[in-house]
Amino acid sequence: xxxxxxxxxxxxxxxxxxxxxxxxxxxxxxxxxxxxxxxxxxxxxxxxxxxxxxxxxxxxxxxxxxxxxxxxxxxxxxxxxxxxxxxxxxxxxxxxxxxxxxxxxxxxxxxxxxxxxxxxxxxxxxxxxxxxxxxxxxxxxxxxxxxx
Numbered sequence: 001x002x003x004x005x006x007x008x009x010x011x012x013x014x015x016x017x018x019x020x021x022x023x024x025x026x027x028x029x030x031x032x033x034x035x036x037x038x039x040x041x042x043x044x045x046x047x048x049x050x051x052x053x054x055x056x057x058x059x060x061x062x063x064x065x066x067x068x069x070x071x072x073x074x075x076x077x078x079x080x081x082x083x084x085x086x087x088x089x090x091x092x093x094x095x096x097x098x099x100x101x102x103x104x105x106x107x108x109x110x111x112x113x114x115x116x117x118x119x120x121x122x123x124x125x126x127x128x129x130x131x132x133x134x135x136x137x138x139x140x141x142x143x144x145x146x147x148x
Contacts, residue, residue: 001044001065008061012052017045019125021087022118030127033081041085041116045123055093059086059100068104069111084115094119 002016020033023040033040046058066074068084086101088094097117105113 001062004065005044005046005058005061009048009053009058012049013046014049015047017123017125018130019043019045019123020081021045021121021123022085022116023121026122027124030130034079036079036081038081040081040124041083042081042126043085043087043123045125056096056100059097060104062086063100063104063108063113063115068101068113068115069109071114084113086115086117087120088117089120 002018006013006016019042020028020038020040021043023033023038025032025038025040028038028040032038033042048055048058066084070084072078072080072083074082074084086097088097094117101113101115101117
């Protein structure tokens with residue numbers, strides 16, 4: 001998702017990083033997260049300029065980028081680390097995440113949207129080879145189309 005967020009929001013994003021959140025282990029590696037034993041989700045952390053980008057627009061784009069009706073799966077990737085999740089940092093973000101989730105459920109999907117909305121916990125940055133992955137690997141299989 002990192003490439004697509006950067007492309008969509010451009011200089012409205014201050015910084016992005018891929019990593020892990022929502023689990024119990026401290027400083028997990030990619031291999032540990034892939035085992036499914038740490039409880040982490042693979043996530044994109046986004047720092048954005050609030051004068052150029054609305055949080056609600058980030059949420060709407062997030063839900064356009066994947067199928068939020070599949071539990072613990074995104075495309076060919078399966079496991080709890082691939083669950084659909086929004087980790088919020090304050091009550092306003094929580095409220096907006098719930099609002100947008102309800103809107104997309106009503107407007108776009110017949111199956112339940114299973115996206116987890118949970119408080120942010122410690123973020124662990126993934127190894128460097130994961131950062132800007134599709135820039136480094138342009139033929140990566142994640143080159144897909146938006147859902148709506």
